[in-house]
């Protein structure tokens with residue numbers, strides 16, 4: 087994991103968590119993603135899973151993409167205007183950004199359909215009687231970004247897209 091990725095991830099996690107040593111978690115997610123059996127032919131998987139890709143050219147969306155799952159229909163929306171803007175930052179090309187959105191939303195599909203083990207992003211139980219196995223959404227997104235990086239063999243985690251212009255790291 088790159089130093090800058092760790093710094094961004096740490097920033098995301100420090101918003102809500104009091105602890106600020108996340109090295110063990112970073113090590114865990116690296117191992118987790120390393121051990122996943124990845125089928126890199128994303129577009130083929132999407133066809134097999136009957137996930138439809140919809141390009142939406144709505145302007146001024148703050149989203150890059152989203153997935154909608156209803157009964158038997160699964161749709162990934164790609165906000166192409168948002169991606170064109172992001173491509174201007176020069177980190178990823180438009181083609182790469184499209185694949186990043188597909189991979190990101192596909193991860194959420196795996197999560198939603200229980201096809202992926204999420205134990206490492208579960209919240210620690212605060213009390214022994216607490217039976218809830220709630221997911222820490224910040225940790226989940228970090229896992230997702232790291233999954234996308236590995237699946238698409240990117241040189242840097244897509245998390246950089248959310249942080250590049252906001253503050254100097």
Ligand SMILES: [Zn+2]
Pocket residue numbers: 190194227230
């Ligand atoms: Zn996400």
